[in-house]
Amino acid sequence: MLTKKFPGGVHPPAYKHLTRDLPIKSMPSPKKVVIPVLQHTGAPCSPLVKPQEKVKLGQKIAQADKLISSSIHASISGTVSRIEPFNHPVLGRYPAIFIEGDSSGDVEEKPKHLPSRELSADELRKLIQEAGIVGLGGAAFPAHVKLSPPREKPIDTLILNGAECEPYLTCDERLMRESPREILKGLEIIAKIINPQKIFIGIENNKKESIRIIEESVRQMGLRNIKILCLKTKYPQGGEKQLIKAMLNREVPSGGLPFDIGCLVHNVGTALAIYEAVYEGKPLYERIITVAGGAIKRPANLKVRIGALISDIVEFCGGFIEEPQKIIIGGPMMGLAQFSLDVPILKGTSGILFLTEDELNLEEGGPCIRCGRCIEVCPVKIMPAQLALAAEKERWDIARDLDPLDCIECGACSYICPTRRDLVHLIKLAKLATAKTTKQNG
Amino acid sequence: MDRLIVSSSPHIKAKDSCSRIMWAVVAALIPTGVAGVFIFGLSALKVITVSVLTALLTEGIIQKLRRKKLTTLDGSALITGILLAYNLSPDVPLWLPAAGAFFAIAIGKQAFGGLGYNIFNPALAGRAFLLASWPTHMTRWSNPRWQVDALTTATPLAILKEKLPQNVPSYWQLLMGERGGCIGEVCILAILAGALFLLCKGYIRWHTPFTFVFTAGLSSWVFMGEGLFKGDWLFFILTGGLFLGAFFMATDYVTTPLTKKGQIIFGIGCGVLTFLIRKFGGYPEGVSYSILIMNAATPIIDRYTKTRKLGLVKH
Numbered sequence: 001m002l003t004k005k006f007p008g009g010v011h012p013p014a015y016k017h018l019t020r021d022l023p024i025k026s027m028p029s030p031k032k033v034v035i036p037v038l039q040h041t042g043a044p045c046s047p048l049v050k051p052q053e054k055v056k057l058g059q060k061i062a063q064a065d066k067l068i069s070s071s072i073h074a075s076i077s078g079t080v081s082r083i084e085p086f087n088h089p090v091l092g093r094y095p096a097i098f099i100e101g102d103s104s105g106d107v108e109e110k111p112k113h114l115p116s117r118e119l120s121a122d123e124l125r126k127l128i129q130e131a132g133i134v135g136l137g138g139a140a141f142p143a144h145v146k147l148s149p150p151r152e153k154p155i156d157t158l159i160l161n162g163a164e165c166e167p168y169l170t171c172d173e174r175l176m177r178e179s180p181r182e183i184l185k186g187l188e189i190i191a192k193i194i195n196p197q198k199i200f201i202g203i204e205n206n207k208k209e210s211i212r213i214i215e216e217s218v219r220q221m222g223l224r225n226i227k228i229l230c231l232k233t234k235y236p237q238g239g240e241k242q243l244i245k246a247m248l249n250r251e252v253p254s255g256g257l258p259f260d261i262g263c264l265v266h267n268v269g270t271a272l273a274i275y276e277a278v279y280e281g282k283p284l285y286e287r288i289i290t291v292a293g294g295a296i297k298r299p300a301n302l303k304v305r306i307g308a309l310i311s312d313i314v315e316f317c318g319g320f321i322e323e324p325q326k327i328i329i330g331g332p333m334m335g336l337a338q339f340s341l342d343v344p345i346l347k348g349t350s351g352i353l354f355l356t357e358d359e360l361n362l363e364e365g366g367p368c369i370r371c372g373r374c375i376e377v378c379p380v381k382i383m384p385a386q387l388a389l390a391a392e393k394e395r396w397d398i399a400r401d402l403d404p405l406d407c408i409e410c411g412a413c414s415y416i417c418p419t420r421r422d423l424v425h426l427i428k429l430a431k432l433a434t435a436k437t438t439k440q441n442g
Numbered sequence: 443m444d445r446l447i448v449s450s451s452p453h454i455k456a457k458d459s460c461s462r463i464m465w466a467v468v469a470a471l472i473p474t475g476v477a478g479v480f481i482f483g484l485s486a487l488k489v490i491t492v493s494v495l496t497a498l499l500t501e502g503i504i505q506k507l508r509r510k511k512l513t514t515l516d517g518s519a520l521i522t523g524i525l526l527a528y529n530l531s532p533d534v535p536l537w538l539p540a541a542g543a544f545f546a547i548a549i550g551k552q553a554f555g556g557l558g559y560n561i562f563n564p565a566l567a568g569r570a571f572l573l574a575s576w577p578t579h580m581t582r583w584s585n586p587r588w589q590v591d592a593l594t595t596a597t598p599l600a601i602l603k604e605k606l607p608q609n610v611p612s613y614w615q616l617l618m619g620e621r622g623g624c625i626g627e628v629c630i631l632a633i634l635a636g637a638l639f640l641l642c643k644g645y646i647r648w649h650t651p652f653t654f655v656f657t658a659g660l661s662s663w664v665f666m667g668e669g670l671f672k673g674d675w676l677f678f679i680l681t682g683g684l685f686l687g688a689f690f691m692a693t694d695y696v697t698t699p700l701t702k703k704g705q706i707i708f709g710i711g712c713g714v715l716t717f718l719i720r721k722f723g724g725y726p727e728g729v730s731y732s733i734l735i736m737n738a739a740t741p742i743i744d745r746y747t748k749t750r751k752l753g754l755v756k757h
Contacts, residue, residue, distance in 0.1 A: 007752075012454055167454065241752065254753040326447050333452040340446070353453075361455035362447070366513075367558035369460055371695040376702075380752040385700060386744070403751050411452030418460040419558075425450035 005232035006246040008379040010412045020170040026303045029076045033307030036096040039346040040140040042068035070142040071132040075285040075305035078102045089329040121193045131277035136269035140348030149259040156262040158196040162203040163238035166331025169351045171288040174301045176210035180217035186271030199226045206233040236410040293354035295324035311341040324354035333411040366419035374413035384413035388426035396433040404430035464517025470636035477629035482532035483587045486625045490527040496543035497523030504552040525565035528626020542568040583622035595622040598681045599726040616680035627683035637689035649705035651688040657713025687729035697737040704747035711736045
């Protein structure tokens with residue numbers, strides 16, 4: 001099969017062998033969960049419950065008031081103990097709903113629903129919105145918004161993203177191997193809503209088994225309109241814009257979104273969540289994460305409740321065999337380093353890594369030697385070296401002209417830099433400064 | 443769990459570090475040095491040693507004075523020391539490489555802010571300084587040690603330019619280094635061996651050296667003969683310091699353009715300038731000045747060779 005690729009990119013060691021053959025295990029529901037009222041890209045939700053109120057598993061506990069927002073559901077049955085700010089893996093501290101589990105066990109509150117073929121596109125969209133589904137690939141963009149493209153920009157191509165290019169992470173790979181039919185049914189629902197002409201599934205060629213299983217299921221289910229494309233294993237292949245470039249050779253315009261060029265990309269995990277919402281009436285209160293890294297005793301692919309704390313997961317995975325130097329939510333390239341174990345799992349959390357000193361590179365950054373490697377690997381083809389130099393000197397006027405806002409923060413430049421410069425960090429500063437001046441100038 | 447490190451992503455880094463690349467360049471320069479010592483004898487080794495030691499010492503002392511982190515052994519000062527020596531005749535008095543290496547590091551590199559900030563290739567800056575200050579020492583050459591005639595000779599380019607009554611060496615002799623010249627420029631074969639290693643490792647790109655040599659060869663073929671398209675291009679590219687310059691000095695990261703497009707422009711510029719200096723200039727050789735001039739043009743080349751960002755739509 002011909003493999004598809006995008007310009008630029010890097011080849012970090014994959015570390016996927018550590019977890020790729022570990023079947024997904026369900027972690028028992030924790031005694032306590034902490035559910036932040038903002039877990040997605042967009043506006044926060046307003047709580048629907050009060051302290052001391054009893055809640056059931058799957059009950060909506062926070063309501064999305066704005067369009068770009070997504071409702072949040074209880075991930076265990078129990079009592080709301082308090083609503084107050086708590087550690088948030090992305091935002092530092094943020095208001096959260098604390099639920100203490102009770103002995104009644106998980107009693108699920110299932111809404112009535114109809115089989116998908118009898119539902120209209122609008123009804124399906126509503127169902128997905130009610131189930132609180134967001135993009136599970138990492139950015140956590142509300143799914144129903146993506147499924148409502150503007151009328152003047154029809155979607156002709158639907159892409160299911162099974163690239164999973166971040167090192168260590170294997171949760172999407174496991175999903176494709178364990179639930180291919182459910183994923184494909186989820187994909188069919190998406191297709192029914194947006195009615196595209198073409199449907200592609202993109203999988204990196206280091207996941208041969210996933211490709212085989214998905215292909216087989218596609219054949220068995222008689223889905224002739226779905227085409228599977230094999231992607232070259234290269235980071236960041238799973239980035240939306242890189243995926244579209246590699247698969248269709250189309251470029252998302254700078255500052256635009258995939259629907260500007262008639263594309264819609266959804267992650268395999270999201271497709272599964274959509275399937276579960278539509279066929280089983282299950283809101284998004286749990287997800288699959290990869291737990292890995294040299295410090296954890298038993299690496300795993302786990303199905304965990306949203307709001308479970310990292311400390312619970314560490315306990316379930318047998319604790320540490322050595323003290324981790326860094327705890328990362330997400331993958332090692334784009335994930336966020338955490339300062340505590342008391343941090344909850346969010347809808348967008350794809351993994352937790354407990355990295356040891358050997359796995360990290362803690363060398364101090366040096367001066368730029370202008371080797372040009374960052375420019376070569378940059379998947380959006382901006383010039384990280386010069387952008388970072390401008391940011392270092394706080395010359396925001398120069399930085400602005402070097403397109404910092406196009407940066408997708410994939411980290412390829414920092415990864416490849418021989419003098420270990422914190423290029424992404426500097427570019428983020430330039431982004432902030434540029435966004436500010438653009439706002440000021442109207 | 444109170445000692446967790448919190449820093450910006452990414453959390454993993456590629457293996458190739460700055461000093462790893464620099465030391466690879468040092469390794470790639472070794473065959474050329476061995477050939478130089480073999481051809482010219484121990485005097486060449488002395489020149490290399492003095493140049494390298496002075497470069498390292500100067501770098502260390504200045505970093506100490508500037509209260510900067512000591513990075514003397516990251517390989518970069520070592521490369522400067524080696525390259526400067528390679529650009530000298532084996533017969534120079536030993537204070538000459540010392541003065542040159544001091545100038546290269548102190549003025550050529552550290553005065554601009556150290557590694558990464560210098561505009562000119564430090565080794566070439568050192569050489570230019572020596573050539574301006576002590577021209578007689580810089581233009582006295584000796585033959586390979588097994589050739590019995592005269593201790594002093596001229597480089598093949600000078601023989602041609604000044605129409606000296608000596609035989610010019612054959613292409614084979616030029617390739618193997620059997621001729622008068624600088625320590626590191628004579629044995630093309632050794633230079634190419636080192637360059638091939640760096641190209642295979644991906645530590646240098648082909649864009650500058652190939653366009654440099656190609657442009658120089660092409661322009662000499664067209665204009666250096668009696669009548670158009672009759673120039674001896676092979677002689678032209680095999681003589682002087684063209685290969686040493688193209689593969690080891692025009693590929694210096696710091697002082698050359700960032701993008702491939704820029705590097706091609708840089709190479710073409712070097713080739714044309716080398717030809718112009720050799721044909722019309724006062725010196726028989728023009729490689730080092732052509733690189734220095736293009737070093738000065740690098741910021742402006744960078745400005746006009748920005749990458750085309752993804753998703754750039756025409757309005």
